[in-house]
Amino acid sequence: MTTIEHALLGINGALATGLHRRYGWQVVALAGLVAISPDWDGLTLVLGPVLFDQAHRVWGHSFLTCGLLGILIGVLDYRFDVVTRLANVSARGLRRCGLVLPAEQGLGSLPLRRERTVAGYAVWTLVALAAALSHLAADLVVSGTATLGDWKLQLLWPFSTEGWIYPHVHWGDPGMTIIFVMGMLAMYRWRNRLQVIAAATLLGVAAYIVVCGALG
Ligand SMILES: [Zn+2]
Numbered sequence: 001m002t003t004i005e006h007a008l009l010g011i012n013g014a015l016a017t018g019l020h021r022r023y024g025w026q027v028v029a030l031a032g033l034v035a036i037s038p039d040w041d042g043l044t045l046v047l048g049p050v051l052f053d054q055a056h057r058v059w060g061h062s063f064l065t066c067g068l069l070g071i072l073i074g075v076l077d078y079r080f081d082v083v084t085r086l087a088n089v090s091a092r093g094l095r096r097c098g099l100v101l102p103a104e105q106g107l108g109s110l111p112l113r114r115e116r117t118v119a120g121y122a123v124w125t126l127v128a129l130a131a132a133l134s135h136l137a138a139d140l141v142v143s144g145t146a147t148l149g150d151w152k153l154q155l156l157w158p159f160s161t162e163g164w165i166y167p168h169v170h171w172g173d174p175g176m177t178i179i180f181v182m183g184m185l186a187m188y189r190w191r192n193r194l195q196v197i198a199a200a201t202l203l204g205v206a207a208y209i210v211v212c213g214a215l216g
Contacts (some may be wrong), residue, residue, distance in 0.1 A: 002172060005176055006036045006134075007036050008032070009138055011029075013195040013202065014030075015194050023120070026084060029087075030073070030074060030124060034070045034131035035135050037135070038060040041055045042060075043058045061155070066132045066135065071136070074125045078124035080115065081112045087110055088108055088110055114162070136155065140166050141172070142167075152164060153165065168209045169209050179208060182204075183200070183204070186201075
């Protein structure tokens with residue numbers, strides 16, 4: 001899956017739980033952020049193709065590293081309210097670039113989380129863990145291109161280098177993106193139906209993957 005599709009998978013997953021009604025948009029943003037986090041191992045490209053080849057879809061894509069990083073991001077985000085800070089910084093940046101944002105929504109000066117509870121930490125940790133694992137699930141079924149082979153995931157790395165892959169859809173296939181975009185348009189149209197639209201979007205993506213696998 002592409003980075004945007006991974007993020008949308010996490011975002012729709014969080015919305016489908018309905019947690020945003022109690023914990024706000026921040027828990028949804030966290031899921032989107034964590035869902036793309038395992039691909040940090042792709043950044044090894046800046047250190048050269050040899051390392052990239054060794055590291056990408058390995059170092060960040062095992063249950064251990066992916067789960068630990070997800071939980072770490074979840075705990076840090078709950079403690080320091082990272083996503084709200086990022087939203088404020090980007091809103092101020094956009095304003096500086098001359099973009100006018102609706103002032104009544106408080107964009108650029110959203111209040112940071114002041115009270116933290118054990119339940120909140122638990123929710124953030126579980127959402128982060130689920131979002132991180134959604135990345136592995138997606139990479140297991142969306143793999144390869146018309147010209148490149150599939151990429152196996154070493155889920156038990158560093159304890160084992162055995163690889164798994166169940167390719168159903170090619171990487172970069174536009175079908176899933178189209179379903180996600182249709183879901184976003186529906187959310188824009190029916191803003192008080194986010195949970196059911198997110199669940200329908202996920203079902204649509206899952207069905208698409210299964211059908212492609214069956215036909216392919
Ligand atoms: Zn990945």
